[in-house]
Amino acid sequence: MDDFEKVLQRYRAVGPPDDLRGRIVALTPARPERSLAAWFASAAAGTAAAILYLLAGRIGDQIAQRAGDADRARAAAVIELGDLLGGGEAAHFAADRVVPRPLQGPPLSVDVAPDEGGGGRRD
Amino acid sequence: MSRDERSAPWIADLYDRHGAALYRYAVMLLADPAGAADAVQQVFVAMLSRAAPPASADAYLRRAVRNACYSMLRGQRRRPLVDVAEPFLELVPGQSGAPDERLALEQAIARLSPEQREVVHLHVFEGLTFQEVADLTRESMNTVASRYRYALDKLRAQLGARI
Numbered sequence: 195m196d197d198f199e200k201v202l203q204r205y206r207a208v209g210p211p212d213d214l215r216g217r218i219v220a221l222t223p224a225r226p227e228r229s230l231a232a233w234f235a236s237a238a239a240g241t242a243a244a245i246l247y248l249l250a251g252r253i254g255d256q257i258a259q260r261a262g263d264a265d266r267a268r269a270a271a272v273i274e275l276g277d278l279l280g281g282g283e284a285a286h287f288a289a290d291r292v293v294p295r296p297l298q299g300p301p302l303s304v305d306v307a308p309d310e311g312g313g314g315r316r317d
Numbered sequence: 318m319s320r321d322e323r324s325a326p327w328i329a330d331l332y333d334r335h336g337a338a339l340y341r342y343a344v345m346l347l348a349d350p351a352g353a354a355d356a357v358q359q360v361f362v363a364m365l366s367r368a369a370p371p372a373s374a375d376a377y378l379r380r381a382v383r384n385a386c387y388s389m390l391r392g393q394r395r396r397p398l399v400d401v402a403e404p405f406l407e408l409v410p411g412q413s414g415a416p417d418e419r420l421a422l423e424q425a426i427a428r429l430s431p432e433q434r435e436v437v438h439l440h441v442f443e444g445l446t447f448q449e450v451a452d453l454t455r456e457s458m459n460t461v462a463s464r465y466r467y468a469l470d471k472l473r474a475q476l477g478a479r480i
Contacts, residue, residue: 198473199441205422206442208405210340214354216359218336219329236446 264296327370332361335375338443339382345438348427350403356385379453383435390431425475433468436461463478 195203271293276286336357343353360381364370371377401473406423408414426434438463439445439453447465451458 198469201414201418201424202437202441202472204409204414205406205419207341207344207408207438209337210352211350211354212355214340214357215329215332215336216450217354218332218358221358221362221365 268293268296328361328364331364331370331374331378335378336361339378341442342379342435342438343382343386344405345434345442346383346431348405348434349391350405352389353386353405356382356389359385369375376453383454387431421476422472425472428475429468429471430434431473433464436465437472440465 272286272289275289275293276282279285279288319399330417339360340353340357343356346352347353360378363381377398404419404423406419406426408419411440429437436450439450445453447458447461450456451461454461458462
C-alpha cells in the first residue's frame with residue numbers, strides 16, 4: 195500500500211441522513227392498532243349475535259310446530275265435515291271452504307280440490 | 318406501541334444492520350448523497366413485498382442497491398455532468414486531514430467512472446479483497462485489479478501535489 199492509498203484510507207463515504215430510517219420505516223404498512231375497548235366491543239357484539247341466532251332458531255321452531263298442529267287439526271276438521279256432508283269431492287270441497295284456515299299456515303296436506311273444472315284447489 | 322413495533326419488524330431491523338453500509342456503497346457509486354438515499358429507500362420499499370427477509374440479506378441487499386444505482390446512472394447519462402453538490406466523503410473518526418484535502422479528493426473521485434468508484438470504495442473503504450470485490454461485482458479478479466489500478470492512476474494524475 196503506497197502513501198496515496200494511506201491518504202485515501204483516512205476517508206470514507208458519508209453515512210445516511212438521520213431521517214432515512216424514519217422514511218423507510220414509515221413506508222411499511224402498519225398494522226391497525228386496536229384498543230382493549232375495541233376488542234371487548236367486538237367480542238360483545240359477536241356474543242350478542244350468537245345469542246340472537248340461537249333464540250331466533252328456537253322461536254322459528256316453535257312457530258313451525260304451532261303451524262303444523264293447526265294445519266293437521268284443520269285437515270281433520272275438513273275431512274270430518276266433508277263426511278258429514280255426504281262425502282265425495284263436492285262435500286269435501288264445500289267443507290274446505292267452510293272450515294277457517296290458520297293464520298299464515300301452510301297449505302293443507304289433504305288434497306280436497308276437484309280435479310276437473312277448477313284446474314286446482316282454490317284458496 | 319411504537320411505529321417500529323407495529324410495522325414489519327424485520328424491515329427496521331434489516332435497516333439497522335445493513336442500512337448505513339448500503340448507503341455508503343450507494344453514495345460512492347453515485348457520488349450523490351441524495352441519489353443514494355433514493356436508491357436505498359427504493360430497495361427497502363421493494364422488500365416490503367416479501368413476507369420475510371432474504372436468507373443472505375447482506376449479499377442480496379448489496380446486489381439490489383448496486384442494481385438500483387446503475388439503473389439511476391443509466392438514466393443520468395442523458396443529462397450533463399454537474400459538479401458535486403453535497404459532500405460525500407468524510408474523515409474516518411480519529412483521522413485528520415488538510416481542510417481542502419477532502420474537497421479535492423471528492424472532486425477527483427467524482428470524475429472516476431462508477432465502476433472505478435465502486436472498486437475504490439469496496440477495496441479501500443470497506444477493506445474487501447480483490448477476490449471479494451470480484452465475487453460481488455461478478456467480474457474477474459484481473460478486471461477488478463486493473464480497474465483499481467487505473468482508478469488510482471487517474472486520481473493521482475488529477476490531484477498531483479495537492480495531496
